[in-house]
Amino acid sequence: EPEVTQTPSHQVTQMGQEVILRCVPISNHLYFYWYRQILGQKVEFLVSFYNNEISEKSEIFDDQFSVERPDGSNFTLKIRSTKLEDSAMYFCASSSRVNTEAFFGQGTRLTVV
């Protein structure tokens, strides 16, 4: 069964460092998303991506964040200068069309120290 894969599963980084979280969405999907979940809190939307551009972003997704689909298969989330409060589980998701079932990756646990 096709699945969304995320790497790495866990990343520890120093405050102020750049991190890139990687995702391989399901191959025929067209809509891609990043969500995050701070420990003990609910899942929050960060950004959606369609047709090689951001279609919507939340207030959380400030200038420190960027997304890219560099090669037609990977979908990456970059945090330019990490802060302690960026520590969270980051989920990538993809769907074939708007308002259809979203498939989630297993998540990347980011710890900023």
Add this chain to the structure above:
Amino acid sequence: KNEVEQSPQNLTAQEGEFITINCSYSVGISALHWLQQHPGGGIVSLFMLSSGKKKHGRLIATINIQEKHSSLHITASHPRDSAVYICSISNFGNEKLTFGTGTRLTIIP
């Protein structure tokens, strides 16, 4: 802004019990999703529904659009059903999901 409320926040039950988790939301939606989050953190989609009722194995999801309410039922619950169950919604013309806080279900053998 559409808020999503779930109840209960925590639920502990004996194996075999019938489980109900509730979800309510504040404005009209295009679809409601029930998700399962395992202890390791991964999220799995269980149901997506916009009306009526869906069934998959021992899981049943219902939605009442007029009352803006959905329920997830588990029949003959089993310890392997222990997880966090999350209700989320999508709005018309908007791709993102808005999540509830989740219900932590623990099934005791």
